[in-house]
Amino acid sequence: MASEETRTAETRTAMAPSERAATAASTHRTPPGAPRTRAWATRLVVAGIVLSALNLRPAITSLGALLEEVRDGLGMSGGVAGLLTSVPPLCFAVFGVTAPRLARRFGPAAVVCAGMAAITAGLLIRPHVGGTAGFLAASALALMGIAVSNVLMPVIVKRWFPDRVGSMTGLYSMALALGTSLAAAATVPLTDAMGGDWRSGLTVWAAVAAVAVLPWLPLVRDRGTAPARQGERAHAPEGERTREGQAAPQAPLRITRSRTAWALAVFFGLQATAAYVTMGWMPQIFRDAGVPAGTAGVLLAVTMVMGVPLAFVIPRVATRLPHQGPIVLVLGACGLAGYAGLFFAPAGGAWLWALLLGVSNCAFPLALTMVGMRARSGPGVAQLSAFAQSTGYLISIPGPLLVGVLYQHSGGWGLPIALMAGLMLPQMAVGFLAGRDRTVEEEAGAR
Numbered sequence: 001m002a003s004e005e006t007r008t009a010e011t012r013t014a015m016a017p018s019e020r021a022a023t024a025a026s027t028h029r030t031p032p033g034a035p036r037t038r039a040w041a042t043r044l045v046v047a048g049i050v051l052s053a054l055n056l057r058p059a060i061t062s063l064g065a066l067l068e069e070v071r072d073g074l075g076m077s078g079g080v081a082g083l084l085t086s087v088p089p090l091c092f093a094v095f096g097v098t099a100p101r102l103a104r105r106f107g108p109a110a111v112v113c114a115g116m117a118a119i120t121a122g123l124l125i126r127p128h129v130g131g132t133a134g135f136l137a138a139s140a141l142a143l144m145g146i147a148v149s150n151v152l153m154p155v156i157v158k159r160w161f162p163d164r165v166g167s168m169t170g171l172y173s174m175a176l177a178l179g180t181s182l183a184a185a186a187t188v189p190l191t192d193a194m195g196g197d198w199r200s201g202l203t204v205w206a207a208v209a210a211v212a213v214l215p216w217l218p219l220v221r222d223r224g225t226a227p228a229r230q231g232e233r234a235h236a237p238e239g240e241r242t243r244e245g246q247a248a249p250q251a252p253l254r255i256t257r258s259r260t261a262w263a264l265a266v267f268f269g270l271q272a273t274a275a276y277v278t279m280g281w282m283p284q285i286f287r288d289a290g291v292p293a294g295t296a297g298v299l300l301a302v303t304m305v306m307g308v309p310l311a312f313v314i315p316r317v318a319t320r321l322p323h324q325g326p327i328v329l330v331l332g333a334c335g336l337a338g339y340a341g342l343f344f345a346p347a348g349g350a351w352l353w354a355l356l357l358g359v360s361n362c363a364f365p366l367a368l369t370m371v372g373m374r375a376r377s378g379p380g381v382a383q384l385s386a387f388a389q390s391t392g393y394l395i396s397i398p399g400p401l402l403v404g405v406l407y408q409h410s411g412g413w414g415l416p417i418a419l420m421a422g423l424m425l426p427q428m429a430v431g432f433l434a435g436r437d438r439t440v441e442e443e444a445g446a447r
Contacts, residue, residue, distance in 0.1 A: 041219065045109075045160050048215035049168070052112060052149055053175035055119055055212045057279070058183035058205045059142045060088050061304065064279045065187040065297040068287065069198040074132050084280075087136060089272055089400075091143035092150060093393035099151035100382045108152045108159070113216035115152075116209060118145030123206035127199035142209075147393075151385050154371050158381045165372040166319035170312035173365030177307025179208075180279070185301030188294050253380060255387045258443035260374055263434040264367065265388045267328075269395025270427035271363035274335065276400050277420055278303060278357055285413050289346035299354045306358025307365065314362055315369040324373075324435030327366055332428035335360030339421040343414065360424075363431065367392075376439050384440050399423070 063070065063084075070076070076084070102111045122142025126135050153172055161168045183205060191201030255261050282303065286296040318324045338356035341349050371388055375381045403416040410416075 042160065044215050044219060045156065046171075048109070048112065048212070048219070049153065049156065049172050050175045051212040051215060052116060053153070053172045054179035054182075055116065055205075055209045056146050056149060056176050057180035057304075058208065059119065059123055059139070059146065060276070061180050061184040061279050061300065062187040062202055062205050063139075064281070064283055064300060065184055066191065066198045066201055067280065067284060068293070069191075070135075070202075073198060074135060076132060080132060084136065084139070087139055088143050088146075088276055089393040089396040091140050092147040092272075093390045093397065095144045095147035096151045096393060097386055097390040099148040100155075100386045102148060103152055103155065103382065107220070108156050109216050109219035110221075112149050112152055112156070113213060113220050115145035115147075115149040116212040116216065118142060120206050120209040120213065123209055124203060127202040151382075151389050154368055154385045155378065155382045158372055159378050166315045166369060169365065169369050169372060170315040173311030173315065173368060174308050177304055177311045177365075181301040181304035181308065184279075184283075184304050185298050188297040192294075253383050253440060253444040255383050255440060255444055258440040260434060260436065260438055260443055261384055261387055261440050262391075263430045264370055264374060264384070265391035266395060267363070267427060267431040267434045268367045268388045268392030270392075270423055270430070271361075271367060272392055272396035273399035273423060274420060274427070275361050275364060276396060277403050277416075278361060280400050281403055281407075281416070282354075282357070285342060285346055285417075286350055288413065289350075291347055291350060299350055302351065302354040303358040303361065306355060307362055310359065310362045311365040314366050318366055318369045319373065322437045324366065324370055325432035328363070328431030328435055329428055331360050331363050331366070332424050332431070335424045335427075336421055339417050339424070343417045343421070346413070363427070366431075367434075370434055374434070374439055376441050380439070380441055 067084075099111065106114075119142045122138050122140070122145065126138030126142070129135060129138055154169070157165060157168045157172065187201050187205075190204055191198055194200040194204075279300070283293075283296040283300050286299055287293055291299070314327065318327060321327070334356045338353045338360060341353035341356065346353070367388070371385050372381055375384045399420075403419065406415045406419065407413060
């Protein structure tokens, strides 16, 4: 990104001669095999980010495509099914807040590796444990792995690619959207190909998650210190470098004192509410409108696949703008139009509504990008990411459950859709505030 590269160049120019000499000397002392080691490790990190992102949503969207079959197979009521769709944000809030502490103790790569293993185990177990309670517990195991990985992905991007936050966030978000849409589109056909048993259709995604464990295995000993790159020490903010040039540990921020952190958390929560209602209930909305089950799954996939190109473009555009508020407003307007379509003609314009809601759901990669932009340092990003995501997911918990209850008691989708359209307005307002050009360090300060 042009702006970030300019700041990096200015920082290097501003370094004292002694600092430049120390940096050059440290680079000169690097063993001959280190550049190859750094390149090898960086390629592993890129592969790990992409494969992990592919597995951060299939546990949810594969279930959404087969929700009716799972409800019938386990004897769930509409209210219990609504609770099931609320489990993801609950787990993300409860377990996501532990991610920075785990990362400090074991290293982010080790925690993400364990997260991918938990996803694999949960997806493998949950279709076969029998009963609603066991299904919920195994789902929670998989979602625990997703939760810690959700929080640590922006941290890993900021640490390994400090001058390419927009590009790498876009790549990560694009892979996440691709995995989401593939699970939504392929689960029903795969289930039919394997004899029509919904248990087989859900189990197959455990194999995909197992592959994501592999790139992190060689990195599990990393404790958060990536191989040094020439000039990287200059990225540490003024006053955060020791005399040897190494980045000094930062004191924790009073993150709750930052208005930007709160705005970002509420924005994250409201966009998550919309996303999980979409992933959990949109196929059922179309099926109740007369759309075949297979087509309803494809429509959900269309909504999710919109994030593949847009999740790469939006973060790159966002990092070039001083204020990300206009992007928030455009995405919100698309969401309002999509909900209006679902309210008045769900089957008649199904493909258009799926497209519009897919554009609106790209508030997620925008939120991730703003997490990286609203903090100056790696520790600041870790705190902001944990706070915004955990608080945001707590805010989003009632949404899918309330939609299920309203659907069951009203006998239709009018009230749930009106609720979602109404929540889009405060989402646009707080997202506009979160998009202002400031950092949490400026607002919160250190203890």
